[in-house]
Amino acid sequence: MSENTRVVIFHGFIPPYRLPLFTELSKQIPDIHFIVASPMEFNRQWAPNFGMLNVIVQKSISVRMWWRMDDFKELMPVNLPIDSLKLLFELRPQVIVCPHFGAQTCWGALYKLLRPRTRMIIWATASERTETGRSWLRTTLRRMLVACADAAVVNGKSGRNYVRTLGMADERMWTVPYTIDNSAFLHSDELTSRRPVSHSLLYVGQLIPRKGLDRFLRVLSGFMLERPGIECQFEVAGNGPQRSELEKIPTPRNLIVRFLGDLGYDQLPAVYARGGIFVFPTMADEWGVVVNEALASGLPVLGSVYSQAVEELIQDGMNGWRFRPDDDADVIRALSEVFSLAPGELGAMRSRCRESIDAVTPGATAAALARAITNSPTAPLDPIDAIQSRISQS
Numbered sequence: 001m002s003e004n005t006r007v008v009i010f011h012g013f014i015p016p017y018r019l020p021l022f023t024e025l026s027k028q029i030p031d032i033h034f035i036v037a038s039p040m041e042f043n044r045q046w047a048p049n050f051g052m053l054n055v056i057v058q059k060s061i062s063v064r065m066w067w068r069m070d071d072f073k074e075l076m077p078v079n080l081p082i083d084s085l086k087l088l089f090e091l092r093p094q095v096i097v098c099p100h101f102g103a104q105t106c107w108g109a110l111y112k113l114l115r116p117r118t119r120m121i122i123w124a125t126a127s128e129r130t131e132t133g134r135s136w137l138r139t140t141l142r143r144m145l146v147a148c149a150d151a152a153v154v155n156g157k158s159g160r161n162y163v164r165t166l167g168m169a170d171e172r173m174w175t176v177p178y179t180i181d182n183s184a185f186l187h188s189d190e191l192t193s194r195r196p197v198s199h200s201l202l203y204v205g206q207l208i209p210r211k212g213l214d215r216f217l218r219v220l221s222g223f224m225l226e227r228p229g230i231e232c233q234f235e236v237a238g239n240g241p242q243r244s245e246l247e248k249i250p251t252p253r254n255l256i257v258r259f260l261g262d263l264g265y266d267q268l269p270a271v272y273a274r275g276g277i278f279v280f281p282t283m284a285d286e287w288g289v290v291v292n293e294a295l296a297s298g299l300p301v302l303g304s305v306y307s308q309a310v311e312e313l314i315q316d317g318m319n320g321w322r323f324r325p326d327d328d329a330d331v332i333r334a335l336s337e338v339f340s341l342a343p344g345e346l347g348a349m350r351s352r353c354r355e356s357i358d359a360v361t362p363g364a365t366a367a368a369l370a371r372a373i374t375n376s377p378t379a380p381l382d383p384i385d386a387i388q389s390r391i392s393q394s
Contacts, residue, residue, distance in 0.1 A: 005324050006095075007096075008088065010035050010108065010323070011035070012036065013037065013040050013041055014045065014050060014354075016049065016265040017179075017289050019049060021365055024362040025369055028367065029374075033054050033055075033093070035058055035084070037058050037104065038060060038077070038079050042077050043206070045239070057351070059082050061080040061082065062079050063077075063080065065078050068133075068170070069283065071284075075165045075208070078102075084107035088292050094119060095373050105366070110143075111149040112148055115343065117377060119150045119373075123371065125287070127159055127162065127287075128158045128161055129158070131162050132284075150172070151173065151174065152168045153173075153176045153369065154174070154176070154201065155286060156177060156312040157311070158308050161224075171345055174368060181362060182358065182360075185297040186297070192284075195344055200275060200277065201278065201279050203235070204274065204276075205238045206238055207239055207243045207246060210283050210284055210285075211283070212281035213242070214249065214323040218277065219331045219332065220234070224251075225331055231253060233257075234257045236259050237264065237271050238263070243259065250327075271298065275299050277299065277301075278297075278320075280304055283304065285307040290309075291309035291310060291313055292309065292360065296337075297356055298353050299333060300350070300353055302323065302335075303323070304324070304325045305323065306321050306325065313356055319355075320350050
């Protein structure tokens with residue numbers, strides 16, 4: 001591919017944490033166009049912000065569909081764009097990057113069939129957990145789309161494992177983890193402003209069943225009830241349809257739960273800065289960018305193994321603790337480790353938190369994505385492996 005390669009990246013919408021990555025990518029690939037199905041999805045509170053990106057908002061039909069798993073069901077936005085093929089023929093890109101396996105990917109595959117010299121990449125934001133129970137029909141369609149694609153971009157090992165089952169060879173897959181502007185979350189060094197680490201928990205995110213907060217809060221309440229000699233404050237930042245249910249969960253007197261409500265993205269660093277341990281009890285997340293935010297803020301993460309970010313970034317006892325959110329005994333085991341943390345261990349753990357995320361930056365991630373887009377002969381790299389090795393040796 002030449003320096004003048006025209007690239008189209010389809011995306012559902014552009015959340016605030018994607019903007020730094022796409023901005024860096026635009027510096028590396030000047031002729032790049034972002035086509036989004038919606039300015040913002042109905043279940044997000046962020047205001048649309050495209051920065052200086054070259055963005056086209058598609059004509060789309062928006063519907064809502066249920067995502068069901070054993071532990072939850074969630075109403076999800078589904079956008080059905082109607083002008084993808086028209087836009088592609090107008091722009092005539094040499095490379096198309098399509099998100100996951102939705103309607104935009106189907107249109108991208110059709111365009112590639114009509115113009116076979118086009119390079120098509122599927123950005124598979126998936127994990128083995130999130131794709132559990134997909135129907136035979138959907139899996140068959142995905143296999144067909146993978147057969148059309150030249151390469152795939154995945155978040156981590158679990159995503160790679162899943163896309164491999166659809167027929168994509170390892171040498172055609174590139175690992176591109178979620179990233180944020182880490183510098184925005186680095187104010188949290190003032191440890192004196194923090195509460196004792198084992199007594200202060202923080203959650204940031206949607207208040208929906210998939211995030212597992214209801215079950216976690218009930219287990220935490222029982223855990224604290226058996227330990228009347230200690231106190232814990234749990235701050236919950238975010239909103240959603242489950243808030244009233246969560247507020248009604250009985251808690252013992254030594255557990256204070258504060259609901260902070262909706263916060264702007266620019267307000268989050270201050271919330272992380274006063275936190276102790278970050279809690280992420282999700283039942284299914286193909287990544288979980290809040291884990292990046294917590295680590296950049298120096299917060300050890302008490303995280304669910306059903307988050308690919310936790311699988312990729314968290315090492316037990318080094319920068320956090322992993323647990324199964326659907327196993328109460330395992331939640332209690334992890335909580336016991338958190339509350340037994342000696343004060344002297346906190347500083348070293350905070351440093352390891354930042355070390356575990358310092359190389360996962362928009363610039364480095366954009367470079368990896370650019371190599372995939374331009375069909376670089378450089379072998380696909382997993383940027384997280386080197387970080388994990390370094391943390392294990394510290």
